[in-house]
Amino acid sequence: MTVAAKLTPSPEVLDLWRNAQAVCFDVDSTFCSDESIDEIAAYLGVGDQVAALTAKAMGGAVKFQDALAERLNLMNCSRQQLDSFLKAHPPQYSPGIPELVAKLQQQGKAVFLVSGGFRQVIHPIAEALGIPLSHVYANQLLFKEDGSYAGFDAEEFTSRSGGKAEAVRDIKVKFGYQRIVAVGDGATDMEARQPDAANIFIGYGGVVERLNIAAQADWYVYDIHVLLEALQ
Numbered sequence: 001m002t003v004a005a006k007l008t009p010s011p012e013v014l015d016l017w018r019n020a021q022a023v024c025f026d027v028d029s030t031f032c033s034d035e036s037i038d039e040i041a042a043y044l045g046v047g048d049q050v051a052a053l054t055a056k057a058m059g060g061a062v063k064f065q066d067a068l069a070e071r072l073n074l075m076n077c078s079r080q081q082l083d084s085f086l087k088a089h090p091p092q093y094s095p096g097i098p099e100l101v102a103k104l105q106q107q108g109k110a111v112f113l114v115s116g117g118f119r120q121v122i123h124p125i126a127e128a129l130g131i132p133l134s135h136v137y138a139n140q141l142l143f144k145e146d147g148s149y150a151g152f153d154a155e156e157f158t159s160r161s162g163g164k165a166e167a168v169r170d171i172k173v174k175f176g177y178q179r180i181v182a183v184g185d186g187a188t189d190m191e192a193r194q195p196d197a198a199n200i201f202i203g204y205g206g207v208v209e210r211l212n213i214a215a216q217a218d219w220y221v222y223d224i225h226v227l228l229e230a231l232q
Contacts, residue, residue, distance in 0.1 A: 005214035021177040026184030027115035029207040033094045065160040079147035091125045096224030114167045137167040168197040
């Protein structure tokens with residue numbers, strides 16, 4: 001490490017983690033070990049071009065909504081192609097995630113998935129671990145009657161920069177939670193840490209280490225089991 005990442009939480013951060021009412025996980029490269037839009041792009045034969053745009057978006061170098069539109073237009077994924085991809089690619093949970101979700105739920109903490117990825121991909125991931133679909137905030141791919149790509153729903157919070165903070169604010173209003181922790185790997189995840197949104201942001205570098213995120217996270221971990229052990 002070349003930055004002063006907080007690999008050990010402060011007492012205040014640890015207390016917030018242990019006493020959170022809700023935990024909001026990013027999905028790609030955090031909750032799951034892959035980056036779904038890149039995987040779909042590779043399946044469609046445009047992997048390298050889309051991966052480069054994803055890296056720019058997660059590094060904070062470009063507006064998320066612009067990078068999303070550019071990637072999706074390049075992919076031009078049909079409903080039939082997406083269905084085929086999902087059949088061939090079951091969820092790849094990051095090590096420790098199923099156990100952590102079970103522990104959080106056992107302790108009465110609500111688990112949310114807040115992602116710039118797609119509901120079509122994320123809903124099965126949530127259902128497999130007992131996370132209600134009302135706890136999923138993600139993008140919605142749109143298709144024409146013949147199944148061809150028609151765009152994405154720009155009304156979803158996570159379709160735009162700053163959308164994850166908006167999603168957390170919506171969670172506070174809709175569900176009444178006040179102590180909320182955001183967990184993720186990228187710049188859009190860290191944006192959720194706002195005075196009126198997530199109380200703290202825990203950065204995860206187990207799939208992709210982003211030094212700018214590591215330097216600014218309230219706590220930075222490389223192993224999900226560290227978060228699990230802190231709840232014991």
